[in-house]
Amino acid sequence: MVIRRGIILTAKYNKIGFFLVLWLACSTLIAAKVKFAIVAQNSLPTPIMANSIVSIQYLVTNQTTKTRQLTMRPIPGVTVFNPGQVDACTLPFTLAPGQSCRLNLRLHASQMGPGVSQGPVICKTRGNDSQPDPFLCSQPSYQDSLHVAIQSCTSGRCLPNSLTLALRRLTSQYRQQFGIPAVVAGIWLPGRGELIIEDGFADLSNLRPVSRLDHLRIGSVTKSFTVTVILQLISEGRLSLLTLLSQFMPGLQNSNATIADLANMRSGIFNYTEDTAFAAELLQDLTRSWLPAQLINIANRNLPYFPAGTNWHYSNTNTLILGLIIQQLSQHSIGQEIERRLLKPLGLKNTLYPLTMAIPTPFARGYGFSPLEDLTNANPSIAAASGAMISRLEDLKTWAIALGQGRSLTPTMQAQRLASLQPIVFQPCADTVPGRPLVTCPEYDRYGFGIGELSGWIGHTGEFFGYSSLVMYHPPSKGVIVIWMNIFGVGPHLPTKLFLDYLQLLA
Incomplete structure (x- = not known):
């Protein structure tokens, strides 16, 4: 009887096991047929x-033949938000066959433990309680899934919470007050901690969240690269700080200006971007390609501001000329020399001197004027050696350190560069770009060979159609602050203004 009962029980359990496997297999098949495409629109x-606090956007599409009410399986530290999109996925959300919506996720790293390695999982809701049905779910491809590792805030690695909140609040206030699409800021203070802020949208057409990974046009920060190359050539004996411009371009007004005069904005040569006829022509077609010689000729048809070496006036023409001198001496383009001498040795893999309007992906679109216009497709030849380059946050941090510590120069030349910083008073702001209102800043307290000094920090500011930026290094503390925004032409140089307000909070 015992043996028979065992046989009966075994058969019973085998039967149950068979139906359980069959049920699971059917559930898997059902789930496989439910296709909710979940595609990341930006990277983390x-x-x-x-x-x-970082954000990511997914495009969720119902690829089934039925209208579905959907929701997201909860993830610790991840919240869904609606930035004001008509097509935002607001939990729970209903999608007809073929219909899509944008799922915006905000990741609060402090609430995510060691991180996340999968998701988001989108499921059909269960009954009327809006809870996810575990058997009708889809998730992104591995490439599009959430893969974020969290580094803990051990001693000295993160800024204090109260300071972090104040900096984030101030940044958000700036966005609201000035209508800035996006602000990305990095603050690295050895011994005190660091913070990266990503606030706003890289693309206003779909409200894609901005990221530290986004590329941007860095405008006049390019000048710090160009002048560094000319200082290297001086160290190599190819020319000197006292070499006259007439040796290279004898036909220009103020051709008795020296290389030093060009590098520290004391040549008196007219700033071609202040030529009203050029500005009007430029604004008619931002995609037009310009040769450096054309831009220099525009400057040369205007009288100099003052005799060479007697005063100070910010002029994009100065750095444009230095770029041509570099090309003449090296027999390579300015972009090639910047890459060979600076970008490769420093490992700046996401920084480039572009020859076309294309920006590497991912990138933030650039905006300007009022009402805001998309100015992303502006030709970098407008600025050339004075403002054509592209970069992103981490590379700009590396460049700030290299610039401040003289890593690309000999100690003697770096000492000369720092000694070149002289007090300045000027009007209008340094980056006088067509379309920007003329306002009194000043953006720097002192200016020297391709670097400026502001409240004890040294570096450079930048502005180009659609973008504005600031890269600063603090020699005493070895601190770095980088700020960029995808806005242009609104009056004051907003990254500089925000930087000064940051310093008050950090004091």
Whole structure:
């Protein structure tokens, strides 16, 4: 009887097991047929510090033949938000066959433990309680899934919470007050901590969240690269700080200006971007290609501001000329020399001197004027050696350190560069670009060979159609602050203004 009972029980359990396997197989098949495409619209950095808040957008599409009410399986530290999109996925959301919506996720690293390695999982809701049905779900491809590792805020790695909140609040206030699409800021203070802020949208057409991974046009920060190359050539004996411009371009007004005069904005040569006829022509077609010689000729048809070496006036023409001198001496383009001498040795893999209007992906679109216009497709030849370059946050941090510590120069030349910083008073602001209102800043307290000094920090500011930026290094503390925005032409140089307000909070 015992043996028979065992046989009966075994058969019973085998039968139950068979139906369980069959049920699971059917469930898997059902789930496989439910196709909710979930495609990431931007990438997330990894790893990130535990004080980070980052955002990602997914395009969710119902690829089934039925209208579905959907929701997202909860993920610790991840919230869904609606930035004001008509097509935002607001949990729960209903999609007809073929219909899509945008799922915006905000990741609060402090609430995510060691991080996340999958998701988001989108499921059909279960009954009327809006809970996810575990058997009708889809998730993104591995490439599009959430993969973020969190680095803990051990001693000295993150700024204090109260300071972090104040900096984030101030940044958000700037966005609201000045209508800035996006602000990305990095603050690295050895011994005190760091913070990266990503606030706003890289693309206003779909409200894609901005990221530290986005590329941007860095405008006049390019000048710090161009002048560094000319200082290298001086160290190599190819020319000197006292070499006259007439040796290279004898036909220009103020051709008795020296290389030093060009590098520290004391040549008196007219700034071609202040030529009203050029500005009007430029604004008619921002995609037009310009040769440096054309831009220099525009400057040369205007009288100099003052005799060479007697005063100070910011002029994009100065750095444009230095770029041509570099090309003449090296027999390579300015972009090739910047890449060979600076970008490759420093490992700046996401920085380039472009020859076309294309920007590497991912990138933030650039905006300007009022009402805001998309100015992304502006030709970098407008600025050439004075403002054509492209970069992103981490590379700009590396460049700030290299610039401030003289890593690309000999100690003697770096000492000369720092000694060149002289007090200045000027009007209008340094980056006088067509379309920007003329306002009194000043953006720097002192200016020297391709670097400026502001409140004890040294570096450079930048502005180009659609973008504005600031890259600063603090020699005493070895601190770095980088700020960029995808806005242009609104009056004051907003990254500089925000930087000064940051310093008050950090004091």
